[in-house]
Amino acid sequence: MLGLKKKDFNLLMVVVALSLFAPLILNIFPKESAFAFFNGGYPDLMQRFAIFGIFAIGFNILFGLTGYLSFGHAAFLGVGSYAAVWMFKLLGYNVLPGLILSVVVAGLLSVVIGFVSLRRSGIYFSILTLAFAQMMYSIAYSDLFGRWLGITLTNGETGLQVYNNDPQILMGANSSTVPHIFGLEMSSRLTLPVGPWEFVFPVGYYFCAIFLVISFYLSIRIFRSPFGLMLRAVKSNNQRMTYTGLNPRPYTLAAFIISGMYAGLAGGLLASMDPLAGAERMYWTESGAVVIMTVLGGVGTLIGPVLGAGTIKYMENIISKMNEKLLHEWFSFLPESLEKAMVWCASWFTGEGWHMTQGVVFMLVIIFLPGGLVEGSEKLTKRRKGKSADDAATKQPAE
Amino acid sequence: MSEFILQILNGLDKGSAYALIALGLTLIFGTLGVVNFAHGALFMIGAFCSVTLSRILNASYETVDPTQKDFLGNPLKVKSSYMESWFGPEVGGAITDWSVPLAILFSIPIMIIVGIAMERGLIKHFYKRPHADQILVTFGLAIILQELVRGFYGANPIQTPAPEALSSVAQLGGSLGLDIVYPAWRMVYFFFSLAVIGGVFAFLRYTTFGMVVRAGMADRETVGLMGINIDRRFTVMFAIAAVVAGWAGVMYAPINAPNYHMGMDFLVLSFVVVVVGGMGSLPGAVAAGFLLGILESFASWERFKIFDGLDQIIIYLVAIIILLTRPRGLMGKKGVMED
Numbered sequence: 001m002l003g004l005k006k007k008d009f010n011l012l013m014v015v016v017a018l019s020l021f022a023p024l025i026l027n028i029f030p031k032e033s034a035f036a037f038f039n040g041g042y043p044d045l046m047q048r049f050a051i052f053g054i055f056a057i058g059f060n061i062l063f064g065l066t067g068y069l070s071f072g073h074a075a076f077l078g079v080g081s082y083a084a085v086w087m088f089k090l091l092g093y094n095v096l097p098g099l100i101l102s103v104v105v106a107g108l109l110s111v112v113i114g115f116v117s118l119r120r121s122g123i124y125f126s127i128l129t130l131a132f133a134q135m136m137y138s139i140a141y142s143d144l145f146g147r148w149l150g151i152t153l154t155n156g157e158t159g160l161q162v163y164n165n166d167p168q169i170l171m172g173a174n175s176s177t178v179p180h181i182f183g184l185e186m187s188s189r190l191t192l193p194v195g196p197w198e199f200v201f202p203v204g205y206y207f208c209a210i211f212l213v214i215s216f217y218l219s220i221r222i223f224r225s226p227f228g229l230m231l232r233a234v235k236s237n238n239q240r241m242t243y244t245g246l247n248p249r250p251y252t253l254a255a256f257i258i259s260g261m262y263a264g265l266a267g268g269l270l271a272s273m274d275p276l277a278g279a280e281r282m283y284w285t286e287s288g289a290v291v292i293m294t295v296l297g298g299v300g301t302l303i304g305p306v307l308g309a310g311t312i313k314y315m316e317n318i319i320s321k322m323n324e325k326l327l328h329e330w331f332s333f334l335p336e337s338l339e340k341a342m343v344w345c346a347s348w349f350t351g352e353g354w355h356m357t358q359g360v361v362f363m364l365v366i367i368f369l370p371g372g373l374v375e376g377s378e379k380l381t382k383r384r385k386g387k388s389a390d391d392a393a394t395k396q397p398a399e
Numbered sequence: 400m401s402e403f404i405l406q407i408l409n410g411l412d413k414g415s416a417y418a419l420i421a422l423g424l425t426l427i428f429g430t431l432g433v434v435n436f437a438h439g440a441l442f443m444i445g446a447f448c449s450v451t452l453s454r455i456l457n458a459s460y461e462t463v464d465p466t467q468k469d470f471l472g473n474p475l476k477v478k479s480s481y482m483e484s485w486f487g488p489e490v491g492g493a494i495t496d497w498s499v500p501l502a503i504l505f506s507i508p509i510m511i512i513v514g515i516a517m518e519r520g521l522i523k524h525f526y527k528r529p530h531a532d533q534i535l536v537t538f539g540l541a542i543i544l545q546e547l548v549r550g551f552y553g554a555n556p557i558q559t560p561a562p563e564a565l566s567s568v569a570q571l572g573g574s575l576g577l578d579i580v581y582p583a584w585r586m587v588y589f590f591f592s593l594a595v596i597g598g599v600f601a602f603l604r605y606t607t608f609g610m611v612v613r614a615g616m617a618d619r620e621t622v623g624l625m626g627i628n629i630d631r632r633f634t635v636m637f638a639i640a641a642v643v644a645g646w647a648g649v650m651y652a653p654i655n656a657p658n659y660h661m662g663m664d665f666l667v668l669s670f671v672v673v674v675v676g677g678m679g680s681l682p683g684a685v686a687a688g689f690l691l692g693i694l695e696s697f698a699s700w701e702r703f704k705i706f707d708g709l710d711q712i713i714i715y716l717v718a719i720i721i722l723l724t725r726p727r728g729l730m731g732k733k734g735v736m737e738d
Binding site for chain 2 (some may be wrong): 063067069071116119120122123124126127128130131132134135138139142144147284285288291292295348352353355356358359360362363366367370
């Protein structure tokens, strides 16, 4: 169906179902219960799941298929955000022109960066993309192009935002003043109380989720296409590919541009949810974050990046919400000295210490589970199956 | 003319830091073949060694002086530092004042322990893994080290003054008819880094140990076949690289107040420096470090200002141009780390 094999179609359906029912799944604990803290079903977080899912899917097309580790993908995300906000400023709050422009601009930028960086491979490629991204960060942070042209382009440190005196030529007298798609506002939501539960269905999230599903579908098609096979050939043996008379560079460049456009789309969506764009989105540790997501989920797998992005963003939001007061509450059943010790230990990893948890999780994954969550679950099921097979073998009566 | 020399001097202190970090990175890369993204963290740990030592030396206790009253009429509490009460005001005061240079000694055992723990505990297991895995695992380690430092020292930069005798400005070039005013500590930093670089090169060039290491860099397998335990020596080289990065940080503390993300900030530039110099080439790393430092300072010079903020991107621009025209870097050799 849809040009997919049955297995891939099922995977797509899983993603569709997950994104459709995310507001239900993520709000599994009743609103007043003690575990309500762990609910992830609020609009801001769900949007991030979808957006960073798109970002990671795109990154995986490059890193997972060709093996080229880019450390500069945040640049495309940032550029996409700037492009979208500029469209809000010039045309109005309808998100479509913004999204289109953000994909186009990110695509053009990735043509330039990709063309230059892909002349080298391995560690050099990583450092070249890193250098480019840091350069873009510096340019955006001090608004170098803007100052050069004598206009405000990125608005430097403050970040780009929409002001009342912006042209917004497509804005009618009574169009809405927040990002919307043909009148449907991104920030509007449907709240559905069911008994003790309260489910929120935000428009913005579903808008992003549609893009997530489309992106996921496209990535399946790319993975299964002859083009995807070429990219895998680049990863497995670049030299052999050259000897067979194929030039790997156009293929890798195409993969780089596609992943850049995915990142641009993600950036545009970020700006559509909240019409702001800042340079900090382009800092190189952000590029590191998308690598972390992809690796955590599983490099080169289809579903991995989505899982990884979800896990990281969930952990980021929930863990950084845990403050000392909450920790004291949780450990209050312990004797006082022990409680203090526990809180002290836990506070290293929670609240502001979220980055610490991120670093630890990341190292553990790389060391023990280089294939990420997907490989881990495969190993688990295989072990279980292997065990049951062993059981069956031993149950055979000995002759 | 004096302005011109001043620009060069301005570039030297940053250039020295780049050169020292890049030297360590290249040593690790050349010997162990590992791309160490945690190297910036070692630089940061060094800087915080000097913060720690200056705090230890400034440790003080409070005594109540009944003869004096404060403005509320209570007995005045007088703070006096342990150093001054142990060694007398003169010597004790001098010790606290010279805490940053003393931290050079203080940092040696710390950096060696951190370096060896890092190599034996983590990086050893990543020799056979692809470069991407090495980058990622050391990146994770860098995040953890950075967060540890933030947890202990807070997020704000910590001022760590240089000794008073060296924190003044120096008048240079008076005999040549030039008028250059330059902070003395930066000169100290420059000469210190020259000494360290010279020391490392001499160590590799003139000792048997260094000879074995160089042989191992050229052909690890053959050295191993001769019955030499090259791994042990490479671990020592990692520790030396850690000490070099640590020293770069220790002495940099008075120039730029240490904060927890200084390592990450310097790391990216140092990698660029290593690539520009030529991966695996020690002289290349040092030369590129100074070169890019000076270039950065010239780009911020009013007279050369082609457009605003050129100094912030010049290093990246130059790196990109060099990598495209001389793919192996300035002094890279053919066949060394081609991919």
